[in-house]
Amino acid sequence: MDSFSTVIRTASHEQHTEAETSTFMSDLLGGRLGVDAYARYTEQLWFVYEALEAGAGRLAADPVAGPFVRPELFRLGALERDLEHLRGPGWRSTLSALPATRVYADRVRECAEEWPGGYVAHHYTRYLGDLSGGQIIRDRAERTWGFARKGDGVRFYVFEGISNPAEFKRGYRERLDALAADELERQRVVAECRDAFALNTAVFRALGAEYPLTA
Numbered sequence: 383m384d385s386f387s388t389v390i391r392t393a394s395h396e397q398h399t400e401a402e403t404s405t406f407m408s409d410l411l412g413g414r415l416g417v418d419a420y421a422r423y424t425e426q427l428w429f430v431y432e433a434l435e436a437g438a439g440r441l442a443a444d445p446v447a448g449p450f451v452r453p454e455l456f457r458l459g460a461l462e463r464d465l466e467h468l469r470g471p472g473w474r475s476t477l478s479a480l481p482a483t484r485v486y487a488d489r490v491r492e493c494a495e496e497w498p499g500g501y502v503a504h505h506y507t508r509y510l511g512d513l514s515g516g517q518i519i520r521d522r523a524e525r526t527w528g529f530a531r532k533g534d535g536v537r538f539y540v541f542e543g544i545s546n547p548a549e550f551k552r553g554y555r556e557r558l559d560a561l562a563a564d565e566l567e568r569q570r571v572v573a574e575c576r577d578a579f580a581l582n583t584a585v586f587r588a589l590g591a592e593y594p595l596t597a
């Protein structure tokens with residue numbers, strides 16, 4: 383039987399491709415959009431990570447979600463530095479969530495408050511992705527908009543406290559395999575992971591509508 387980390391990865395593979403090849407992501411990474419689109423996307427991430435990390439302290443003691451809560455993953459501080467760089471010191475006053483982002487963040491918060499297994503699904507979908515493909519996004523962003531390497535604007539993608547991401551991901555997959563949940567609950571977690579990908583794709587779709595290519 384496949385390990386749970388393999389099951390969750392395989393189950394979300396198709397949606398991963400869909401998210402990765404969404405029009406907005408392709409345009410953004412293809413260098414076809416301005417830095418404003420990147421800033422708007424970064425703002426949306428702020429709402430998602432605020433929801434993920436606001437409840438993390440309490441979940442650290444939870445038998446299901448606790449093993450995943452690691453301070454070296456926290457992204458909110460990095461996002462705030464990036465936004466200050468991208469939008470200026472008044473970034474908070476102009477920050478706004480797209481309706482699709484609101485739906486996504488609300489679901490994350492609901493899981494954080496009521497369902498640790500669901501929280502793990504959202505945790506996996508974001509942080510393991512950031513540790514993987516996030517590095518490709520950082521590289522493109524640095525080249526396209528001229529941010530300093532691993533500096534302000536792309537700090538979200540830089541995990542200062544994780545010196546070996548490949549090793550960290552291995553450990554993370556081991557924790558997934560050891561998830562304190564029976565088979566039925568594991569299936570529910572996989573379903574939530576699929577939903578998490580769909581919520582991401584919906585945000586990309588909304589961003590794509592806000593930043594259509596004129597050419």
Ligand code: HEM
Nearest residue numbers: 391401402407411506507508510511514515516518579582
């Ligand atoms: C253009 C955008 C993206 C690129 C280029 C990209 C690329 C990658 C790459 C190269 C990996 C490494 C696979 C491995 O470890 O062998 C990965 C893994 C992953 N990505 Fe993405 N990705 C993108 C967008 C996303 C999005 C939007 C999400 C979800 C929000 C996501 C979630 C994940 C997850 C959860 C993994 C870990 C899979 C696993 O090993 O279990 N990615 N991605």
